[in-house]
Amino acid sequence: MSAYRADEDYDYLFKLVLIGDSGVGKSNLLSRFTRNEFNLESKSTIGVEFATRSIRVDDKIVKAQIWDTAGQERYRAITSAYYRGAVGALLVYDVTRHVTFENVERWLKELRDHTDANIVIMFVGNKADLRHLRAVSTEDAKAFAERENTYFMETSALESLNVENAFTEVLTQIYHVVSRKALDIGDDPAALPKGETINVKDDVSAVKKVGCCSV
Amino acid sequence: MYQTHSQREFAIEFQPQIHILRPSIHSRRANIVVKFQDLYGFTVEGNVDDVNILNEVREKVRQQGRVWWALEASKGANWYLQPQVSSLTEGIALKSSLKLSNLTNAITLKRLIRKGIPPVLRPKVWFSLSGAAKKKSTVPESYYSDLTKAVEGKVTAATKQIDHDLPRTFPGHPWLDTPEGHSALRRVLVGYSFRDSDVGYCQGLNYVAALLLLVMKTEEDAFWMLAVLLENVLVSDCYTNNLSGCHVEQRVFQDLLVKKCPRIATQLEELEFDVSLVATEWFLCLFSKSLPSEVGLPLSLSCALSLS
Numbered sequence A: 001m002s003a004y005r006a007d008e009d010y011d012y013l014f015k016l017v018l019i020g021d022s023g024v025g026k027s028n029l030l031s032r033f034t035r036n037e038f039n040l041e042s043k044s045t046i047g048v049e050f051a052t053r054s055i056r057v058d059d060k061i062v063k064a065q066i067w068d069t070a071g072q073e074r075y076r077a078i079t080s081a082y083y084r085g086a087v088g089a090l091l092v093y094d095v096t097r098h099v100t101f102e103n104v105e106r107w108l109k110e111l112r113d114h115t116d117a118n119i120v121i122m123f124v125g126n127k128a129d130l131r132h133l134r135a136v137s138t139e140d141a142k143a144f145a146e147r148e149n150t151y152f153m154e155t156s157a158l159e160s161l162n163v164e165n166a167f168t169e170v171l172t173q174i175y176h177v178v179s180r181k182a183l184d185i186g187d188d189p190a191a192l193p194k195g196e197t198i199n200v201k202d203d204v205s206a207v208k209k210v211g212c213c214s215v
Numbered sequence B: 001m002y003q004t005h006s007q008r009e010f011a012i013e014f015q016p017q018i019h020i021l022r023p024s025i026h027s028r029r030a031n032i033v034v035k036f037q038d039l040y041g042f043t044v045e046g047n048v049d050d051v052n053i054l055n056e057v058r059e060k061v062r063q064q065g066r067v068w069w070a071l072e073a074s075k076g077a078n079w080y081l082q083p084q085v086s087s088l089t090e091g092i093a094l095k096s097s098l099k100l101s102n103l104t105n106a107i108t109l110k111r112l113i114r115k116g117i118p119p120v121l122r123p124k125v126w127f128s129l130s131g132a133a134k135k136k137s138t139v140p141e142s143y144y145s146d147l148t149k150a151v152e153g154k155v156t157a158a159t160k161q162i163d164h165d166l167p168r169t170f171p172g173h174p175w176l177d178t179p180e181g182h183s184a185l186r187r188v189l190v191g192y193s194f195r196d197s198d199v200g201y202c203q204g205l206n207y208v209a210a211l212l213l214l215v216m217k218t219e220e221d222a223f224w225m226l227a228v229l230l231e232n233v234l235v236s237d238c239y240t241n242n243l244s245g246c247h248v249e250q251r252v253f254q255d256l257l258v259k260k261c262p263r264i265a266t267q268l269e270e271l272e273f274d275v276s277l278v279a280t281e282w283f284l285c286l287f288s289k290s291l292p293s294e295v296g297l298p299l300s301l302s303c304a305l306s307l308s
Helices: A028-034 A073-078 A098-102 A102-114 A138-148 A163-187 B025-030 B048-076 B083-089 B100-115 B119-129 B131-136 B143-151 B157-167 B179-195 B205-216 B219-233 B244-262 B262-270 B276-284 B296-307
Strands: A014-019 A049-055 A060-069 A087-095 A122-127 A151-154 B032-037 B043-046
Touching: A014 A028, A014 A163, A028 A049, A028 A087, A028 A163, A028 B131, A049 A163, A049 B276, A060 A163, A060 B244, A087 A098, A087 A102, A087 A163, A098 A102, A098 A138, A098 B262, A102 A122, A122 A138, A122 A163, A151 A163, A151 B205, B032 B048, B043 B205, B043 B219, B043 B296, B048 B100, B083 B244, B100 B296, B119 B131, B119 B205, B119 B219, B119 B296, B131 B219, B143 B179, B157 B179, B179 B205, B205 B219, B205 B296, B219 B296, B244 B262
Parallel strands: A014 A060, A014 A087, A087 A122, A122 A151
Antiparallel strands: A049 A060, B032 B043
16 A cells, blocks of 8 residues: 555546644655655745655555645735645644644635535644643544544654554545545436536546646 | 844855865766755755756856956946946936946946856845845944844744744754854844834745845844845735735746746646746745755845846
């Protein structure tokens, strides 16, 4: 499942976005998952950065194109293109800074305003290795995730704890949504609820779309 | 303490001479990554091709330096700082400067700036031609030390974000990433955040201010350069709350791309790729994060100063 594969060899391409306050560790989650690297001396992100990695789900190769951006509030104004076509999101907070947890509601609203309703969201409490500094309890975060109907995991990019799981879970869930939808429509398009059109192309804009920006 | 730190030179003096880097035959063959320290103390990593490009740039800067020295010899030292000459570059046509010699000097200066300013002259030329010197001269001598003293110990959203970004600005730099470097950068950024509360602090300014500290050598001059860039030289509202100036820059850039590089623009459009996703960082950091320090900020300022 975790094999790193050649870039062009994939069945699905899913765009994921990383969001959350400045300094919660988005860039290090990205580098841990895509390059298995952690950088103690990382620079603050300005604008947008990308990275990709392919994993195997069932018998298919799923390529994740992951976008990372600046966390400061004013950058939200320039990121509508950032969300376009995203089918999954990791909403990250820092378990040692309560304020980053308080802000997730606003991030969630931002996400829901800009993306498809079917987007798969993973709520991520990062820096779980800093046990003695913990300021957000697992229970509180879990309750929030349940209330908001998102997935939840605590991670440590530094210790490589759950990072793989968090991304893989999101990608697997998206894959299930996509394959189920393709199946539903293929079998019996009339079975769709009346008045609701599911546009596979829009919904899963990422399927097999090749472009230079897919890094 | 406050009286002194703006005046003194930074502890780290960077080698003003530029050496040509010679990759060995072995590294050329194996395409090994070359690692070296650049003019402003940054570690640059690149393959042999990258090093060759940087060498070419350095050679051009060196040649430009000779032109500057030759002009100093013929026109006198600091000829470019005379108000009749520099005011023309600021677009202010003074009656007295309509003399042909002044006009020629101003045109020569514009052309020279566009081709690059030698590193040793950058502090002086930037400070004067950007208008930073003039801006500083309109306030009491003690403005900067008073400001830093007055805001000491205050906590705002801006100071919190600044504190968060100090160690993440140019980690590993031999001076910036020391307690002394962090404090200097902090004073400049916090001071500015109180000077203009509409801007406060915007991520990206940390990179610009850090490089200004390295180029300008004194903290106070770096502060005034930052002020003049944000208030007079760059597109206005680049860094304010909704980054509206930055939006404008992106639109202009997209239009320019269509006009100057139509094939690239068409290709990007077919891919539905929004260039602002990558260009935002270039403009907000004045290329200081995406290009080597010897090239990025100097290039941006040369363009800005020769256009203004």
